[in-house]
Amino acid sequence: MRTVTLKRVVVTGLGALTPVGNDVNTFWNNLKGGVSGAGPITKFDTTEFKTKFACEVKGFDVEQFMDKKDARKMDHFTQYAMVAATEAIENSGLNKEGIDKTKIGVIWASGNGGMLTFEEQIVEFTQGGYVPRFNPFFIPKLIADIAAGHIAMKYGFMGINFCTVSACASSTSALIDAFNYIRMGKANAIVAGGSEAPVTRAGIGGFNALKALSTRNDRAESASRPFDAERDGFVMGEGAGAIILEDYDHAIQRGATIYGEMIGGASTCDAYHLTATHPEGLGAKLGMEQALEDAELTIQDVDYINSHTTSTPVGDISELKAIASVFGEQVTKLNISGTKSMTGHLLGAAGAIEAIACIKATQDNIVPPTINTTVLGEDIPTNMNLTLGKAQERIVNVAMSNTFGFGGHNAIVVFKKFNG
Incomplete structure (x- = not known):
């Protein structure tokens, strides 16, 4: 019978392109500073839409990162992926000579793939009298796995390569898969993360139809307000996060x-x-318990939880119920924060950028805040430190990140401070 000695898995590179910063340092500094990334949508005319704002990536010029001809072959979600992955890879040094690229993989996530490409091509198709004339790059721009392929082709990484799709848990699922492949000796390093570009007519209109988005158009910057009595839905975000696991x-x-x-x-x-979390957070509870068991930790070991809390009436409280059920009286000693209050909800990319926040928290011993919460909802427990208003300094040896997605998907990851 074959026995496997599990390997240690460390983080050797980080990359981010987000509504509050187009690189890791800017992203982290703005998280610590409580900066909101929300504002009026600039990508299309929102006149007929219920929600007219989002957390868009700002000041992004793809031609600063790649040739215009190459960029035209990619949907925005792939462009975002390439930028974040490039920062992480260059940060890690995996692009240097002498690296065995047959043992380096890419596991990249997207919940929606090329939404803008699909939208534009179908509109063009219907307006053209149903003549089947599609852009030859329609399918390669659309499919969710293509970002992983582009990253691998740019750097010659010939190892494990695929896409994870589990709605808003997608990039956390990518991290879990990468973690398991590496600790079982199937890869030396993996570029893991996710990207999303859902600020489109179909993206905003579709989530409006679900009544999932905030419609606080007159106060966009403070619309994402986890735990608040007046929370009315999430704020759409876009961007990418990349982590090198090795x-x-x-x-x-x-x-x-x-x-x-x-x-x-x-x-x-x-x-x-289909779309709602369990009201008592049973799946989230099970996931946190299993993640702690996998990490060989007790509830006393966890210092910080980056919560999934998206600012929805049902979702926020169900997660807090799950956390309370797992941690019991220990919950009063935790810091919990909802950084979507600043970034908005990046759907399939959310887990990756929130994992980066956890890693940076362990490095700097700072917990980023939950902003915009002015009056706690009557259903919100008062015995939890939700890190309201501003960042808090504390020793963060262990951080947990929760992500949940439509379909009932839950994915939880645990990071610790590196001590050699």
Whole structure:
């Protein structure tokens, strides 16, 4: 019988393109500073839409990062992926000579793939009298797995390569898969993360139809307000996050800088409803328990939870119920924060940028805040430190990130401070 000694998995690179910063340092500084990324939508005319604002990426010029001809072959979600992945790869040094690229993989997530491409091509098709004349890059721009392919082709990474899709848990699922492949010795390093570009007519209109989005058009900057009595839905976000996960021995051998260590992860399902979380958070509870077991931790070991809380009436409280059920009296000693109050909800890319926030929290011993919450909802427990208003300094040895998605998907990851 074959036995496997699990390897340590460390973080050796980070990359981010977000509504509050187009690189990791800017993103992290703005999170610590409580900066809102929300504002009026600039990508299309919102006159007929219920929601007229979002958390868009700002000041982004794709031609600063790639040739215009190459950019035209990519949907925005792939462009975002390439920018974040490039920052992480260059940060990690995996692009240097002498690296065995047959043992480096890419696991990249997107909940929606090329939404803008699909929207534009179908409109053009219908307006053309149903003549089947599609752009030859229609399918390669549309499919969700293509970002992983582009990243691998740019850097020659010939290892494990695929896309994870689990709605808003997608990029956390990518991190879990990468973690497991590396600790089982199937790869030396994996570029893991996710990207999303859903600020389109179909994206905003579709989520409006679900009554999922905030319609606080007169106060866009403060519309994402987790735990607040007047929370009325999430704010759409866009962008990408990339994390290089690597076998500890491989990282040490090549002299890589190590930013943190991933020590556990778990995936579960609510098995309850298409779009709503379980009202008692049973799937989330099970996921957090399994993630702690996988990390070989107790509830006393966790210092910070980056919560999924999207600012919806049902979702926020169900997650807090799950956290209370898992941590019991220990919950009073945790910091919890909802950074979607600043970034908006990046759907399939949310987990990656929130994992970066967790890693940076362990590095700097700072918990980023939950902003915009002025009056706690009557259903919100008062014995939890929700890190309201401003960042808080504290020792963060262990941080957990929760992400949940339509279909009942739950994905939880755990990181710890790297101590050699």
